Amino acid sequence: MTVDTADVTRQRAILLLRDYKAAVRSKRIRAALLAAAVLICAVAAAWSGEVDVKKFVEGLPRFGSYFRDIMPTLRPATFWSDVAEWYWNFPTWIELLLETLLVAYVGTLTGATVGFALCFLTSANIFRNHVVAFVVKRTLEFCRTVPDIVFALLFVYAIGLGPVPGVLAIAIHTVGALGKQFAEVVENIDLKPVEGLRSTGANWVEQIRFAVLPQVMSNFVSYVLLRFEINVRGATVMGFVGAGGIGKELLSSIRQFYYSDVSAILLMVIATVFVIDLLTERLRHRLLGLTGH
Template structure:
């Protein structure tokens, strides 16, 4: 009798636990739904406003589309309806895209160098003094919390309009973002090489250089290349506040409602970002594969 009652008790306990999980799941979904509705109400994201604005979005995209004609598609820049007429300022836009890519590359290099210098101090397993490690982690948090465009607004006021403010703004944010990723990579490294260098009489810097860095270098390079892709997009945006690059030109044509120029610049940015994404992906795979 007792042997037959045990499976029944187990089945009853299982069903009770399942009911509790379902009740907890339903309660969590109800709380989430209430939070979403409250957020929508605070943000004034009313369905009526969304429905009212959707046709305007379609109208705007219709305006920025070029009026291309098949018979004049490959004609000169003087012929309306041709690709050359659509991209009539391609030379200046290409130079601004090149400037934007340079801004992103230089900012990534500066941010990665600063993050590399700080990540060993921030990592919990690298043996840095605890107060210094805590202060470094808080600094990295502060740098990655502030958006690039806010840094750019401040630096444009300090250094004037131009690429320098954009480079510094992206570099500061990249230092915080890469510093966190680099520190986490260092924390996942094995302790054996570190301890061996220290036991052989090496100092803290030597232990970081020869005990930890060789283990995590492929990951650091991968993170830096990924950050370069992100920074290219950021460099295209911060030009809106006068920090140089193609974003400044895009803001100008939007402000003056030069609709076809908007679509031409946006398409060039998309193509540039896609090309660099593909190149960075190949480099990351090459670096990771070579390390293995």
């Protein structure tokens, strides 16, 4: 009894097509259910938050008019004198802005150092002590869950006004954020170099130094630079609660309705963040060997 090869191939194609259609149908159903769940959650959040779309639409023009109000009048005939009047307190503002940058820098450096030390203790692929890993993970979760401005309020209450509470608050929050990101990078490394060093009798620290760090350092540096950029903005906000920097001056200008001062300080902060972003991008590209691109 001979079997027609064409019939067998046709039957297999029919079965494969049926399975494919079933898989596509199942995937579409899951996507539809997920979309429905997201929509339901969004509606529930809007309802619980008492979102008023009409009020939001009516308020948009006022949002734009506020930014028009805070911008000074710059006339071509007296442009430079208008700018000088706009930035009448520039020496004080630039000093406070430098203080904000120092708060963000010291806080980022301190937090990154501690996060670097702790991330290896939470990586399941290279650290086997589950008790220590559990404690360190919960500690990192606490550090990044509590908002940094809450830490700043606590330290201002305990220590007093000044940049030190801002540094401590940023450092603690950075430990939690970078510790988590560093650990995820370590958990995705290739373990073959680690196993090779282990087979030669290398201890745990030597395995980290010669097998893990070469694979993760570029990502670590990239995350630290990104966190520094985020912390500059965070340090500005912390000035609202007295944790040093230009934020206190910005809040004072907002409360006293010094509109031109608000726009001047905001532009200084925005320009600083732009410059930091450009510099950190260049540094990341250089570290990753993408300078030519």
